[in-house]
Amino acid sequence: MSGDHEAEDGHLPHGGHLPHGEIRPDQDDSLTYYRAMETAVRELLIEKGVLTAADVRRQIEAMDSRGPHGGAMMVARAWVDTAFKQRMLEDGSAAARELGLEIGPLNLIVVENTSAVHNVIVCTLCSCYPRMLLGLPPDWYKSRNYRSRTVREPRAVLAEFGTLIPADTRICVHDSTADMRYLVLPRRPENTEHLSEAQLAALVTRDSMIGVSVIEE
Amino acid sequence: MTDTAALRRETCSPHRFRVGDRVRVRVAYPIGHVRTPFYIRGKSGIIERLCGSFPNPEELAYARSGLPALPLYRVRFLQRELWPDYVGRPADTLEAEIYQHWLQAEEVPP
Numbered sequence A: 001m002s003g004d005h006e007a008e009d010g011h012l013p014h015g016g017h018l019p020h021g022e023i024r025p026d027q028d029d030s031l032t033y034y035r036a037m038e039t040a041v042r043e044l045l046i047e048k049g050v051l052t053a054a055d056v057r058r059q060i061e062a063m064d065s066r067g068p069h070g071g072a073m074m075v076a077r078a079w080v081d082t083a084f085k086q087r088m089l090e091d092g093s094a095a096a097r098e099l100g101l102e103i104g105p106l107n108l109i110v111v112e113n114t115s116a117v118h119n120v121i122v123c124t125l126c127s128c129y130p131r132m133l134l135g136l137p138p139d140w141y142k143s144r145n146y147r148s149r150t151v152r153e154p155r156a157v158l159a160e161f162g163t164l165i166p167a168d169t170r171i172c173v174h175d176s177t178a179d180m181r182y183l184v185l186p187r188r189p190e191n192t193e194h195l196s197e198a199q200l201a202a203l204v205t206r207d208s209m210i211g212v213s214v215i216e217e
Numbered sequence B: 001m002t003d004t005a006a007l008r009r010e011t012c013s014p015h016r017f018r019v020g021d022r023v024r025v026r027v028a029y030p031i032g033h034v035r036t037p038f039y040i041r042g043k044s045g046i047i048e049r050l051c052g053s054f055p056n057p058e059e060l061a062y063a064r065s066g067l068p069a070l071p072l073y074r075v076r077f078l079q080r081e082l083w084p085d086y087v088g089r090p091a092d093t094l095e096a097e098i099y100q101h102w103l104q105a106e107e108v109p110p
Helices: A033-047 A053-065 A069-080 A082-090 A092-098 A144-150 A154-160 A197-203 A206-210 B002-010
Strands: A108-112 A117-122 A170-175 A181-185 B022-025 B044-054 B070-078 B093-099 B103-105
Touching: A033 A053, A069 A082, A069 A092, A069 A181, A069 A197, A069 A206, A082 A092, A082 A108, A082 A181, A092 A108, A108 A117, A108 A170, A117 A144, A117 A154, A117 A181, A144 A154, A154 A170, A181 A206, B022 B070, B044 B093
Parallel strands: A108 A181, A117 A170, A170 B093
Antiparallel strands: B022 B044, B022 B103, B044 B070, B070 B093
């Protein structure tokens, strides 16, 4: 099973706002069942010499340091190289490896935004996300609000992100329910013909690769 | 990783559906770890692509092998099929990954 299945509830009372004078609680201040289990398993693995505390720290640091650069690199290459784009749409994982990106066992599907179709990604069951290419998912991606509403009223959710999809553009929601992970290939902004591939990559935002926004000129 | 991949190839259920086939998601409510969301159960859609075969997550979740690996499909639904009160363009779609044992062939009306 993939290691990135998780669902977190960052729920706060009062619609996310605390009454005046109250201190926002830490999210890890209670030893829940699963926190206790994680600590127990980790300590046992270290005690039995399966791995070291330094191994655990290195992995956490490696994951925390990941960002959307890998995804942006793929998008920029697809914009300047039609043959690469074709290979990427046929086999996203192979295209990522072709660029030398370390993606582990990731099964990647890339979906292309055009004037006719706008794609948006959600994981209703948990919070599946292509972490190897985009880094850690934003908190809103893991919220029940985003997960439950995106499949049901995508246009309203996108509008809340400031993304207004024309009525004649079809919206395709991708519910990441099982073993595949998704990356949106956003549309290349107008008037960018003079930019280099590296400059194009710098334009590509995380949210545009989830599909909740488009890239501004 | 390589061993698992080899084992998986050797112990796969055969594919029952092809791209473009009309299918209906089974209506069932088994207990345990299931990766078929409630909102698509009983709904009709079209096979969009084959994703390969993967160990059954309903077994993997309980530390079993999940073999034979099951074909995984992406199924495309019309939003109007999923939500009768859908507000948006009639052509809007949703795609989800569904394992073969959750899908039934559906007769296409002439």
